[in-house]
Every structure is written in C-alpha cells, then in structure tokens.
Amino acid sequence: MKRIDNQELKRKMLVHLADLYKIKEVRESNHLSSYITCRTKSFLDAKQTVEPTDEEVLLFALGYGLQDVLTPKDADAPVIEVNGILYRPDMILDRRLNEIKTTRKSAKYHYMDDSLPLTWIDYMMGGCFMRGDLEYDLIILYMMGNYSPPFPDIYAETELFELPEITDNWNNKILPNKAVLDEALATGVPPEPFKNCYDWECKYCRYKLVCQTIARASGISMSEEQIKKDSELWG
Ligand code: SF4
Structure with missing residues (x-):
C-alpha cells in the first residue's frame, strides 16, 4: 500500500464547508455580535479585507454543524430588530432564549470554575434587552470533554440577569460601540x-x-x- 497526500481533496472539503455554512459571505454589519467583539474586525469583515483562513473555516463549520445537530426540531430562531440592530438567538426553546456554545477548552477547566467570557455575557445581556427577558439558557458542548482520552461532555446552565445591568450594557456598551462602527463604515476609516x-x-x-x-x-x-x-x- 502507498499513501499519497491529497491536497485537492482537502481543498474540496474546505470549499464545501465554506459554501455550506456561507462562511465566506459578507454578513450585514448590524448584527448584535458586531457591537460586542472587536469593532475594527467588524469593519474589516464588512469590507472583506482578508478571506477566512482554513483553520477559521473549520472552526466555524464545526461550530455551525454541531449547533445544527444540537438544535431540537421544535426550536425557533426569529430575527429581532431594535434600534437598527439585528439579533437572532441560537434558538428559542419552550419560549426561552438559548445560546449554544462549542469549545475545545477542557471541561476540567469549566467556565463555572473560571468565569464566562465577557463577550458571551455582553451578548446574552444584549439579547435579553432586545427580547425583553431577564433569563438566558446556556448550553456548552465541550468537544474535548474532561478526561484522557477525551470524550465530549455537555453542560447547561441558566443566567439570571437584572434589569439595571442589561440596560447599562445596552446604553453604555452596545450603543456606543455601534456609534463607533457606524461612523467607521460611513467614513470608510477603520476604528x-x-x-x-x-x-x-x-x-x-x-x-x-x-x-x-x-x-x-x-x-x-x-x-x-x-x-x-x-x-x-x-x-
Ligand atoms: S484590533 Fe485588529 S488584530 Fe485586534 S482583534 Fe481587532 S481586528 Fe483583530
């Protein structure tokens, strides 16, 4: 037997995944997430300055693919718009907001012992503000699990927010971040x-x-x- 490296097949698979999940398409820049993560990146994404790398295509495809598998058939994912900002939760299940995250981080270092990433918290608070909610369910799929050899693990928790914190997040973080990105897009000068x-x-x-x-x-x-x-x- 002889093994031959097949770069053509690898490229075919990467193109297939990028097409399937529309990873190379430029998304509208007014999604909630654009005002949570780096505004310079959101600007450059909108201008499509650099194509996603192969690693990014694989990471996005794995995230989207697993999210598809984890989403029950009766879940809904409507688009909500407030102040010109678009927000689509991963799913609304039993009328509750749900976010699905996949991570290669070990469950051993679970986010419960650590703290949740600030961007996740800001995003969930933004979603709560837009939908008029105070609770958000979070599902985390740990692809690498907890043990050696690694087996996947899943964790679910509910975040309980208070109205002042979600209002503060909206008025003092999301709207100012939106103003920065809006101005950059209008002038063509990156943040x-x-x-x-x-x-x-x-x-x-x-x-x-x-x-x-x-x-x-x-x-x-x-x-x-x-x-x-x-x-x-x-x-
Ligand atoms: S500042 Fe530049 S390098 Fe840093 S996250 Fe934003 S776009 Fe990326």
Missing part, C-alpha cells in the same frame, strides 16, 4: 486598531498584520506596553 477590542481578541485574529500596518501607517503611537504585548502575542 483605531487595538483600542476597540479586548486584548485577547488580537491573539489569533486574521487581521493582526493588517492592524499593525494600519497602526503604523496612521502614526498611531504604540505604547511600550502595546509593543511588548504585540511581541508576546505575535513574536
């Missing part, structure tokens, strides 16, 4: 790199070189701290 995101978002971002170039070209003085952080993140 300042590294200032409109969480630090950790840059680590595996496909736009890191673009952002470094924009920052240098626009004479944005990168602080000693930022330069150190850059070299730690990107070598």
Whole structure:
C-alpha cells in the first residue's frame, strides 16, 4: 500500500464547508455580535479585507454543524430588530432564549470554575434587552470533554440577569460601540486598531498584520506596553 497526500481533496472539503455554512459571505454589519467583539474586525469583515483562513473555516463549520445537530426540531430562531440592530438567538426553546456554545477548552477547566467570557455575557445581556427577558439558557458542548482520552461532555446552565445591568450594557456598551462602527463604515476609516477590542481578541485574529500596518501607517503611537504585548502575542 502507498499513501499519497491529497491536497485537492482537502481543498474540496474546505470549499464545501465554506459554501455550506456561507462562511465566506459578507454578513450585514448590524448584527448584535458586531457591537460586542472587536469593532475594527467588524469593519474589516464588512469590507472583506482578508478571506477566512482554513483553520477559521473549520472552526466555524464545526461550530455551525454541531449547533445544527444540537438544535431540537421544535426550536425557533426569529430575527429581532431594535434600534437598527439585528439579533437572532441560537434558538428559542419552550419560549426561552438559548445560546449554544462549542469549545475545545477542557471541561476540567469549566467556565463555572473560571468565569464566562465577557463577550458571551455582553451578548446574552444584549439579547435579553432586545427580547425583553431577564433569563438566558446556556448550553456548552465541550468537544474535548474532561478526561484522557477525551470524550465530549455537555453542560447547561441558566443566567439570571437584572434589569439595571442589561440596560447599562445596552446604553453604555452596545450603543456606543455601534456609534463607533457606524461612523467607521460611513467614513470608510477603520476604528483605531487595538483600542476597540479586548486584548485577547488580537491573539489569533486574521487581521493582526493588517492592524499593525494600519497602526503604523496612521502614526498611531504604540505604547511600550502595546509593543511588548504585540511581541508576546505575535513574536
Ligand atoms: S488584530 Fe485586534 S484590533 Fe485588529 S481586528 Fe483583530 S482583534 Fe481587532
């Protein structure tokens, strides 16, 4: 027997997954998530500056595919619009908001012991505000499970929010973030790199070189701290 590396077949599969889940299509920029994660990235996505990498295609496809499998047939996923912002929950099941997350993080380091990512919390609070809810169900599929060898594990919890915190998130985070992105899209000038995101978002971002170039070209003085952080993140 002889084994031959088949790059053509690999490319075919990647193209199939990208087409199936429309991963290379430019989505409207006014989705709730655009105002939660990096605004510079949302701008560059809208302008389709860089195509998703093979790794991103696989990660998105796995996430979408597993979400399809996990969604019961009687679940609904309507689009809700408030203040020009579009929001589509992963599913509404038994009239309750549900978010489905998949992660390669080990269940051993469960988000319950840690804390939930801020972007998840901001997104769920945004969804609650838009739907007029205070509760959000969260399902997390741990692809790598807890043990060695790894077996998948699933976890579910309910977040109980209070009206002041979801109102504060809407008025003082989401709407100001929307204003930044709206202005950038109207003027064609991207939001300042590294200032409109969480630090950790840059680590595996496909736009890191673009952002470094924009920052240098626009004479944005990168602080000693930022330069150190850059070299730690990107070598
Ligand atoms: S590298 Fe950082 S600042 Fe630039 S788009 Fe990515 S996350 Fe945003």
